[in-house]
Each structure stands twice: as C-alpha cells, then as structure tokens.
Amino acid sequence: MNDLPMDTPHMQPPQPAVSIIIPVYNLEQYLDATLESVERQTFADFEAIVVDDGSKDGTRAVACRHAERDPRIIVVHKENGGVARARETALGRARGRYITFLDGDDLFEPEMLQRLVEAIERSACDIVCCDYKRISSSYEAPVRSGRTGEMSGMEFLEALLCNEVWGGLWGKLYRRALFGEGIRHYPLRLWQDAAVNIQIFCHNPRVCFIDYVGYGYVQRAGSSNHSRLDFDYCRLYCETLAAELRRHDAELAGRADYFATLNTLRVYLTYLCKSRSPWVGDSALACDLRRDVARFRQEVRRHYSAVRLALLTLDRRRALRPLVVLIVTLLRWRKSLERRLSR
Template identity: 30%
Template sequence: MVKVSIGVPVYNVEEYLRQCLNSIMEQTFTDFEVIMVDDGSTDNSFSICQEYVAKDNRFKLIHQENKGLAGARNTCIKNMHGEFITWIDSDDVVDNNYLERLLEVQAETGADIVKCAKKHIRGNNVYYITNYDNLYKMYENNNQVINFQKLDILLDAIDSHLAIVEFWGTLIPRRLYKGISISQGVIYEDQGNKFKLYLQSKKNILLLEQLYGYRIREGSIMRRQSSLEKELDDLQFYTYNWDKLVYYADVSNYNVEKIRETYIEKLNDLYTDVNLGEEDNKIYREAINKQKQKLQRYWNM
C-alpha cells in the first residue's frame, strides 16, 4: 500500500495542468499515487494527463462523462489505495515539500486531519499572501502549528472565519472516507461535505506554512454586481449545505445546539452583508425569514 493517494479532478484546465502535475512529480516525498479523473474535458486536458501516465507509473488516469467536481472526487476515492488522501486542484500547484511536511506534522502530532496554509498565485507569480498571524491570533500557535477544536472547525462550514473548509491542501486518513460520498450537484461542495470528515476526526491541525498555491484565474477575481437573483441563489446553496451540517451533527449528537445558534446568526448576517435596492431588500429579507421559520418548525423552537 502506498503512503499517500493524491486526487486530481481534471476539467478543461489545459493552460495550467502541466504546472500542477509537474509540482506533484517534484515532491521530495515519493511514496504516492496520483489518481487523475478527467471529468469529460473538451480541451487537451485528457491528452496532457496521458503524457504523465506514460512517463511515471505513479500516475493513474480515469476518464468519465461529466459529473461535476463532486462526482470526480467520488471516482477518485473509489480508486485510491493510500493510507492517506490529499487533494490538489488541477489548476493549482504545491511546493516540493508539500507531502513531506504534511506527513511530518501528522506523525509529530498524531492528528487525524492536517491542513496547510495557502498562497494565492497568478500566472507564475505569488499574487497574495494571507496574514495568518492576524487571522488566527486568538489561537495558540506552537511552532507554526495550531490545534483546532472540532466545534470551531464545524462552525467554519457556516461562517468561514478560519478559511479551512476546503478539501485541497489537506492530509486525511483514507479510513475516514469509509462510507462517505461527496454530494453531487452542489455549489460550494467543500463547504457542504468536508464537515462529514471532521465529525469523525479526533484531532485537527493547521500548519501555517504556505505549501499550497491556490490559483487566481484571469477573470475569476471580477465580482459581479450584487443582484437579487444571485443573492437568492447563494442563500439557497448556503442553507442547503448548512441544513446537512445540522442533520449530521444531530445524528452524531455533537453540539447541535451551538451549530443551530450559529446558523441563525449567520442568516441575520447575510441580510446585512448584501447591497440591494429597497424592494429587493424586502424580498431577500422575506426569504431569510422563511428559512428561519422552517428551521424553527424543524427544531421545535
């Protein structure tokens, strides 16, 4: 059995794919397999993946009809054999000691889940580096390692205050994925699925070394003007994921009251965060109130 399975979902990323796969080939830790799932790409991504399969037997390639990111992740999981799993998005890159450091920290701490910090890249250059000292100033920092309480991480699936909800940049034992399927057809699929793993974990570590390069694509940083339709869509996506979190916490009998409380607080925050006209604000407020009423009926509040 290999030590680490690296999942790389691939869809129409020919411009960036070689940079991603080269950064994996250059890892200082070498006992890994790469499971690439081409999710129905219409560009040259599949052919590029074939190049790496031909020159490195650690790279495995699966082609499927388009199922979306979650569907590609599920296919990856079914074909993984490593003791640990990590995810690298196919337009991102990792430092050459990415695997080595995650494994070292896992061995030193005995953590179930280890996540590293990220840097933003554009083209071949570092574009933006988050001030993690400020972001995590309320947590004890032991030699660039923070030990998070499980509840803090689960609440992050609602308010994203810790910026650790993503699948990528994380080392997780494959045993925690047993019986878990990544929900398909869901926007913000990280937010709506990773908490399933955290509910099973006992110790969760963040390594403040920026080993993961998260790509800012040209055009992706342009924010659309706020509109009622967009805000209502986002509200639907958010609440769908949060409803799942509450359900799983309830089934697991884990701090469900605190999670519900944070859910309601976040609904109130959503209203104050949008910038709509008077009539649209009224419609948006009504949508939030309907969601709160639904929750109160469900929870018998």
C-alpha cells in the same frame, strides 16, 4: 530473461502513503505545471489520481502524457458530471492511508507532502492544514491563517462557518477513514468543498496547523469562484447545508440550528458584498436569518464585527441599499489594501 508470474497483470502495487485527488475539466493550459509540481515532491510515496471530467480540450492528452512517464500518476476518464462527482470517483479508487486534494490549475510547493505527512504522523491529529499563497499573473501573496497548534473539529467547524479558516479541501491532509460511506458529494456549483468539510468536521476530528505555505492557489478569470452569485443559488445552498447539519444534530450536541445560522449568515453576507446583487432584504431567508441571529446574538457577536452585522440590519430596508453598497465598498477597499501590504 526472467519470466514474470502469470498473474503479474492482476497484482496490485504496494499501498501508497498518500492519494492525491486531482479533478480536471478543460485545463489544458494549466495541467502541465500542476502535474510537474506533483512530480517534484520530495516525498515520493504517493499516487496522484487525475479524473478527467469529460474535458473538451487537450486536458486528457496532457494527463496521459504525464502518466506514461510517471507510474504514480493514474488517469481516469468519465462523462462530465461536475467536480463533486469527479472527486467522488477518485476517492472510490484511492488506496492511500492519507488523502489530499489538488485543483487542476493549482500548484504544490516541493515539500508540501513531506511537511504534511511528517506533521500528521508525529501528532494524534486526523487532519493537518498548511497555509497557501494566491498566485496571479502579476503577483504572489501568502495567506496565513495565523493559527498554530491543534483544534477540535467543533472549533474548526465554527471557524469555517464564519470564514475564519479556509473551507477548501485543498491545503489539507486527511486520514482516509474520514471519507466513509456517510459522506455526501453534492453536485453544487459553488462551495462544494465546504459542503464536504462540514460533514467531516461534524464527526469532531482533531485538527492541527503548521506554519508552512505549501499550496499555490492560482487565480484565473474563468474559475467558478469568479462566476455570478445569484440569490436562488444562495438559498439552495443554505437549505442543503441546513438539512445536512440537521442530519448530524446528535453529533453536534443538538446545535444544528446554531451552525446552520452561521452558515446562512456567511452566505448572505457574501451575497451582500457583491454590490450589484439585487435587493432581497424582504425575502423569507433574510427575515428568518435576522430572527435566528437575534436568537444566537451573543455567540454570533464573537465572530462578526458590529459593522458586518449592521449590514444585515440595514438591508431590511430597500431605501438603505445605497448605504449597504457604500459600506461593502469600503470593506472591499480595506481588504484589498491589506492584501497589497502583505505582499
């Protein structure tokens, strides 16, 4: 039998090309499929860091079972602190040259990592984005960005703040250096991904898109995206992101106010599109938003249709709330029909 060196327990394995960040909380019934999709990757040079954020069910046991049979899977346990803190913990341990994210109830297609790594290594880009598909109990439907080629970080930031590109961390491969000490991980209830991406894109990285549906976004009733959207949270989120954008005002060439207006408009229209949301058209946020949209009218019109901007105007009057709800309902029906036709 060969004797191992005395310091073997302290030796680090070779640096992997990719670190996969997987935050999990009470996902026992989904995590098996998620980690199996990781293990099936045709690109094998990765580490998968699963952060169990204080789960109360059998999530931890599922993760440990996979780690026992695949040394590339690393399980970290911590007290519950939310997905932002879980990702921050994983990033502190990540060793890969590249970073990608996977939610604990979602799936990778088998060639996901291979396609993204090949794309980033043959380009001068810092981030590569792929398309994704929505997965429910009754259907699967690809969602394509319709974009190919490259964009600047400023172009991507503007598109993100207008919902023209998906703001999630998943479905992207990042160079590790983008997650420096200046990145703040806000423990927000919704849209934490966009809060991180907005900071990253303020540094104007190069972004490219590939025509490949590599990520499976599993829609489930209990996810945070289906939770109730209240106005106080919208106001908190807008204030938080406005302060973050102001922190990067120099990198944004003095245009932090414009980007903050786009973000607030995006959030406010999302609130309006929840037809049961109470009327808040006379709130300070709504009044300030109408003023700022008028200030940047020409640029805002490049990204928003006249119908959607009309919602902001109509919502000024409580008596017109029924008309706002009607328009929102028609827009929702149209979007639903488009999704069905795309399947």
